[in-house]
Amino acid sequence: MTTRPDYPHLLSPGRIGPLELRNRIVMAPMGSFMGGEDGHITERHKRFYVERARGGVGLVTTEVVAVDYPRGAAMIHQLGLSDDRFVPGLRDLTDRVHAEGALISVQLQHAGKVSTKDLADGRPLSVPSAGVQAMEGVMEDLTPEETSAIVRHYTKVDPGNMLRELDEPEIRRIIGTFADAAERARRAGFDAVEVHAGHGYLVNEFLSRHTNKRTDDWGGPFENRARLLCEILREIRHQVGDDFGVWCRLDGEEKDVPDGITREDAIATACLAEAAGADAIHVSRYGGGSGIGFAAMIVHEAGELLPYAEAVKRAVDVPVIAVGRILPELAEEALARGRCDFVAMGRQLLADPELPAKLARGRRQDVRPCIHCYTCVGQIFVNEVVKCAVNPACAREHEFAIEPAKQSRHVLVVGGGPAGMEAARVAALRGHRVTLVEKQKHLGGTAFFSQLVYEPNGELVRWLEGQLRVLGVELRLGTEATPALVQASGAEAVVVATGARRELPDVPGADGPNVFSGDALRELLAGGGEAARKLSLAQRVMVRAGQTLLGIGDDPARVRELSKRWMPIGRRVAIVGGGLVGLELAEFMVERQRHVTVIEEGACFAPQMAIPRRWRTLHILREHGAELLLETRVVAFTERGVEVGAVDDSECLVEADTILLAAGVVPDHGLAEALGSSAAEVHVIGDADRVGYIEGAVLAGAQLARVL
Ligand SMILES: Cc1cc2nc3c(=O)[nH]c(=O)nc-3n(C[C@H](O)[C@H](O)[C@H](O)COP(=O)(O)O)c2cc1C
Numbered sequence: 205m206t207t208r209p210d211y212p213h214l215l216s217p218g219r220i221g222p223l224e225l226r227n228r229i230v231m232a233p234m235g236s237f238m239g240g241e242d243g244h245i246t247e248r249h250k251r252f253y254v255e256r257a258r259g260g261v262g263l264v265t266t267e268v269v270a271v272d273y274p275r276g277a278a279m280i281h282q283l284g285l286s287d288d289r290f291v292p293g294l295r296d297l298t299d300r301v302h303a304e305g306a307l308i309s310v311q312l313q314h315a316g317k318v319s320t321k322d323l324a325d326g327r328p329l330s331v332p333s334a335g336v337q338a339m340e341g342v343m344e345d346l347t348p349e350e351t352s353a354i355v356r357h358y359t360k361v362d363p364g365n366m367l368r369e370l371d372e373p374e375i376r377r378i379i380g381t382f383a384d385a386a387e388r389a390r391r392a393g394f395d396a397v398e399v400h401a402g403h404g405y406l407v408n409e410f411l412s413r414h415t416n417k418r419t420d421d422w423g424g425p426f427e428n429r430a431r432l433l434c435e436i437l438r439e440i441r442h443q444v445g446d447d448f449g450v451w452c453r454l455d456g457e458e459k460d461v462p463d464g465i466t467r468e469d470a471i472a473t474a475c476l477a478e479a480a481g482a483d484a485i486h487v488s489r490y491g492g493g494s495g496i497g498f499a500a501m502i503v504h505e506a507g508e509l510l511p512y513a514e515a516v517k518r519a520v521d522v523p524v525i526a527v528g529r530i531l532p533e534l535a536e537e538a539l540a541r542g543r544c545d546f547v548a549m550g551r552q553l554l555a556d557p558e559l560p561a562k563l564a565r566g567r568r569q570d571v572r573p574c575i576h577c578y579t580c581v582g583q584i585f586v587n588e589v590v591k592c593a594v595n596p597a598c599a600r601e602h603e604f605a606i607e608p609a610k611q612s613r614h615v616l617v618v619g620g621g622p623a624g625m626e627a628a629r630v631a632a633l634r635g636h637r638v639t640l641v642e643k644q645k646h647l648g649g650t651a652f653f654s655q656l657v658y659e660p661n662g663e664l665v666r667w668l669e670g671q672l673r674v675l676g677v678e679l680r681l682g683t684e685a686t687p688a689l690v691q692a693s694g695a696e697a698v699v700v701a702t703g704a705r706r707e708l709p710d711v712p713g714a715d716g717p718n719v720f721s722g723d724a725l726r727e728l729l730a731g732g733g734e735a736a737r738k739l740s741l742a743q744r745v746m747v748r749a750g751q752t753l754l755g756i757g758d759d760p761a762r763v764r765e766l767s768k769r770w771m772p773i774g775r776r777v778a779i780v781g782g783g784l785v786g787l788e789l790a791e792f793m794v795e796r797q798r799h800v801t802v803i804e805e806g807a808c809f810a811p812q813m814a815i816p817r818r819w820r821t822l823h824i825l826r827e828h829g830a831e832l833l834l835e836t837r838v839v840a841f842t843e844r845g846v847e848v849g850a851v852d853d854s855e856c857l858v859e860a861d862t863i864l865l866a867a868g869v870v871p872d873h874g875l876a877e878a879l880g881s882s883a884a885e886v887h888v889i890g891d892a893d894r895v896g897y898i899e900g901a902v903l904a905g906a907q908l909a910r911v912l
Pocket of ligand 1: 403
C-alpha cells in the first residue's frame with residue numbers, strides 16, 4: 205500500500221520548458237565566494253552543490269556566474285563563463301549533480317554598478333547611465349574591520365573615473381557574452397540558464413528608471429528599458445535551441461527605490477520575457493540602496509515575496525518560481541492554491557541540504573531550521589566564503605563529514621545550550637553513549653531565553669532537543685553537574701558547555717531597584733527569583749500569576765505573546781550594551797511600545813551580528829525612534845535613569861524607568877577549573893570557553909564531537 209506524502213504538491217514532479225524536475229524545489233542561486241583564482245570552480249565548491257543535489261532538490265541553480273568574466277563580476281571570488289577554459293570544471297560539476305538525480309541551471313550575470321571585481325582590478329563600472337550611484341549604502345553601520353575588509357580591494361579605482369556609460373557596440377557585445385555563456389553552459393552539461401535581471405545588476409539597471417536615464421533606444425519608455433533583457437533572451441534561445449531551459453529572474457518590485465520598478469512594470473516585463481522565449485519567470489525583489497534595502501531581497505518575513513509571484517503568475521502562461529523564506533508548509537499551500545509553480549529555497553538549504561529527502565521520508569521534524577540570522581550572506585559583504593550559523597558543514601562539506609567513532613565511549617556533556625546539544629548530537633551520531641546534564645529544567649541555555657526576543661532561536665533549540673531524543677541521548681534536566689557527579693558518572697570524556705557569566709558593571713547603583721541584569725531577567729522569566737523583589741507588589745502578583753497559574757514561565761512563545769500586552773518593564777527603557785544581545789532586546793522592547801535608549805561604549809553596534817541583520821535591526825530601532833548612543837560610557841545608575849559620559853567627557857542623564865544590562869558577558873571557566881585533573885578528559889566549548897553566540901557554540905560543538 206502506498207501512503208500519500210505529506211507534501212503532495214511540493215514533492216510532485218514538474219515541468220519547466222524542456223525540463224522535467226523530480227519535485228518543485230529549486231535551490232535558489234546563492235553567491236558563495238568560493239570561486240577559485242581566475243573564475244574556476246573548486247572541489248570545495250562542487251561539493252557544496254553536490255550535497256544539495258544529493259539532498260533531493262529538483263533543480264540546483266548556481267550562484268551568479270559572470271558572463272564577461274573578469275568584467276562584470278560581483279564578487280572577487282566568482283565563477284566565470286566567458287571562456288571555454290571554464291567548461292571542463294563545470295562539466296564535472298554538472299555530471300556529479302546529475303548523478304544525484306537533480307537538474308542544474310546556471311545563473312548568468314553581469315553585475316553592472318556592483319561589479320566589485322572591476323573595482324578591485326581597477327576597471328570602471330559598466331552602467332546604463334553615468335548618473336547612477338555605485339555601491340549605494342553598503343558602507344553604513346560597519347565596524348572598522350568590516351570597512352577595511354570591503355575597501356582594501358578597491359584601492360585601485362580612481363573615484364573620478366568610476367563609471368562608464370555603455371555605448372551601443374558595448375551593449376551589443378554584452379548581449380553576445382550572455383549568449384556565448386549560455387552556449388558554453390550547454391556544453392558544460394547544464395540543463396538551463398537563468399538570466400539575472402534583478403537585484404541591482406546590469407539588466408535590472410536597464411529595466412529601472414532609477415538607474416536608466418538614457419534617451420536612446422535602450423532607455424525611456426518601458427519597452428526600451430526591457431530591450432536588453434529581451435534581446436539577451438532571444439539571442440540565447442537562438443544559440444541554444446528549444447531543448448534547453450532558458451528563463452530569467454526578475455524583481456517583483458524595487459521597494460523604496462525612487463523611480464524604481466513597480467509591480468506593474470514587473471508584470472509587464474515578465475510578459476515581454478515570456479514573449480522573448482523565457483520558459484519560466486523567477487520572481488524576487490530588490491530594495492533601496494541603503495542597508496535595509498537588502499532585507500527587501502533576502503527577506504525576514506516568511507512568504508513575503510509570494511504576492512509578487514502570484515501577480516506574475518496571473519499574467520503569464522509559463523511556470524513561475526517563487527522565493528523568499530518559503531518553508532515547506534507554505535510552499536505546499538502556495539503550490540496547491542496555484543500561487544506559483546515552483547519554490548526556490550535559499551538559506552533553508554544552507555541550513556539543511558537534505559530538506560527535500562527528509563520531507564519525502566516523512567521526517568519534517570528532522571529538518572534543521574534556518575534562524576534567518578544573515579550570517580550566510582553577511583560573509584559575502586566582507587569578502588569571505590559563505591557559512592551557516594546552524595550548519596557548520598555548509599561550504600565545508602569536505603571537512604565536516606560525520607564518521608563513526610573508532611571506539612564507542614561514554615561522553616558526558618555538561619550544559620544543554622547549543623554548544624552542548626550539538627556536541628551531544630554529533631557524538632551520538634558517531635556511536636558514542638552520551639549523557640547530557642543540564643541545570644535548568646529545560647534545554648537551550650541562553651538560546652532558550654533569547655528565543656523570547658528572537659523567536660527563531662527557539663526553533664533551533666527544539667530541533668536540537670528533538671534530535672537528541674531520537675538519538676537516545678540520556679537527558680538529565682534540572683541537575684547541577686558537580687565534580688562529584690562527573691566523577692561518579694564514569695564518563696571517559698567530559699564536555700563542559702556551561703555557557704557564560706554575566707558580570708554587573710562596576711559603577712554606582714548597579715544593584716538599584718530599577719536595574720535588571722541579564723540573569724535577573726532570566727530569573728523573572730523562570731520563576732521570579734531574587735529579581736522579583738525589585739518589582740512592585742502589583743507587578744509581582746502579575747508575574748507570579750503568569751508563572752504559577754498559567755505556567756508560562758517555561759513557554760517563551762506564550763511569554764512573547766503576552767508581553768505584547770503586559771510586562772513588568774517601565775515605559776522608558778535604557779539598555780546598556782549595544783551588542784547582539786542588546787539590539788535584540790531593544791527590538792523586542794520597541795515592538796512593545798517602549799521608548800528605548802541603547803548605550804554602547806564601543807564605536808559600532810553589534811559587531812557580532814551579520815551586517816544585513818544589523819542593518820535591519822538598526823533600521824527598525826531608528827524607525828521606532830529609539831535613541832542609539834555610541835562611544836558612551838555608564839557613569840552611574842540612579843532612580844531617574846543612567847548617567848552617561850561621552851568621549852569628550854561631557855555627562856548627561858538618560859532618563860529611564862527600567863535599565864536592562866546587556867553587556868559584561870564573560871566565559872565561565874568555573875566547572876572546568878573545579879574538575880581540575882579529576883576527570884579523564886575534559887573539553888571546554890561554547891561560551892564557557894569563548895563567547896561566540898549561537899554560531900560559535902554550534903561550531904565548537906560540531907568540531908569537538910567530530911574528534912571525540
Ligand atoms: C548567501 C546568499 C547569496 C545569495 N546570492 C544570490 C545570487 O548569487 N543570485 C541571486 O539571484 N540571489 C542571491 N541570493 C538571494 C537568494 O537567491 C534568495 O532569493 C534569498 O535568499 C531569499 O530566499 P530564502 O529566504 O529562501 O533564502 C543570495 C542569498 C544568500 C543568502
